[in-house]
Amino acid sequence: MNAADLVASICLVAGCFLCLTAGLGLVRFPDVLNRMHAATKPQVLGVLLVMTGAVIRLTGQPIVWMLVLVAVSQLITAPVSAHMVSRIAYRRRHVRRARLLVDELGTPPAPLPARPHPVHPEGAPDADEPADGPEADSRTTS
Amino acid sequence: MTARVSRLRHQLPLLVWLVVVWNLLWGTFSWANLLGGAAVALVVTTLLPLPAVEASGRFRPLAAMRFVGRFLVDLLISSVEVSWLAFRPGRHRSAIITVQLRTDSDLLLTVIAEALSLVPGSLVLDLDREHSVMAIHLVQVRDLEHVERQRANVLGMEDRVVRAFGSAEDIARLDEPGTQTPETEGTERMSQQ
Known part of the structure; x- marks a missing residue:
């Protein structure tokens, strides 16, 4: 076992460990926004480390380039998907406000009660809003 | 033609x-x-045509290396931090802050948002494109001073990205003293609602 093997093993084990903590965070964190933190940071670095370890072990084989591609895709896509999920979670008020120290954004504005609504054939609300939101009542009464 | x-x-x-x-x-x-x-x-x-991206076309190798290097270090720190939070018993407090950015370029804002989601404790929630105001969720904050430090981190990230990839105009905007402070911007937004 030479130095390269050692480095590769360390990378692989550390990467696997970070992916494990990402999974643990997904289970243990209190709300969607916190879970998305777990899904981006340790997850991305974990995959990068696993890829680094694999590249060291597989040097000289054509598959190495594919691993580079995996790493790049992970770096580009993980933040985007986390952003989309947390943005929707925020707008649908899946936020535990009691756990926030500071909240400068405030509650998202009620989704336009004044807007004339195209009436859904079945009478169901067509806007993207939570059924338990405070403006759900005003919608049904108007 | x-x-x-x-x-x-x-x-x-x-x-x-x-x-x-x-x-x-x-x-x-x-x-x-x-x-x-x-x-x-x-x-x-x-x-599958895509809308054209207005790139500034500038690339400064030294500043870019500074950005990438700092980014990798930040990624390591934030991974360890979030891992520790996942293992640690007990609860932590989060925060949502709004930060007034000084950049007005689609491409740069994209890079900033991507990088911010991967560095310590921040996750981009929303972006008011018209005013370049970014809403950011911080995973763990200890006190108000910590919040301000994180806000400075966000502006520092913007600074590094713009100096690496921005046009001369964008960089000049960074050094303008007349930009609103984040605090007044936040209260203004609150009173508007």
Whole structure:
């Protein structure tokens, strides 16, 4: 076992460990926004480390380039998907406000009660809003 | 004709990137892969056209290296921090802050948002494109001073990205003293609602 093997093993084990903590965070964190933190940071670095370890072990084989591609895709896509999920979670008020120290954004504005609504054939609300939101009542009464 | 030429110029980075991806997927660089990749890239960009990205076209290697280096260190720190939070018993407090950015470029804002989601404790929630105000969720904050430090971190990240990839105008905007402080911006937004 030479130095390269050692480095590769360390990378692989550390990467696997970070992916494990990402999974643990997904289970243990209190709300969607916190879970998305777990899904981006340790997850991305974990995959990068696993890829680094694999590249060291597989040097000289054509598959190495594919691993580079995996790493790049992970770096580009993980933040985007986390952003989309947390943005929707925020707008649908899946936020535990009691756990926030500071909240400068405030509650998202009620989704336009004044807007004339195209009436859904079945009478169901067509806007993207939570059924338990405070403006759900005003919608049904108007 | 000129419109087509300028369109091709805008598409060129995308075409090159697609050819590179094609070659990486095959695992070898060869003439066959290069030509095949070019054909696939042309078909893809013709069938699935994307809006042109207004790139400043500037790239400063030194500043970019500073950005990438700091980014990797930050990624390591934030991974360890979030891992520790996942293991640690007990609860932590989060925060949502709004930060007034000084950049007004789609591409730069995209890079900033991507990088911010990967560095310590921050996740981009929303972006008010018109005013360049970014809403950011901080995973763990200890006190108000910590919040301010994180806000400074966000502005520092913007600074590094703009100095690496921004045009001279963007950099000049960074040094303008007249930009609103984040605090007044936040209260103003609150009172508007």
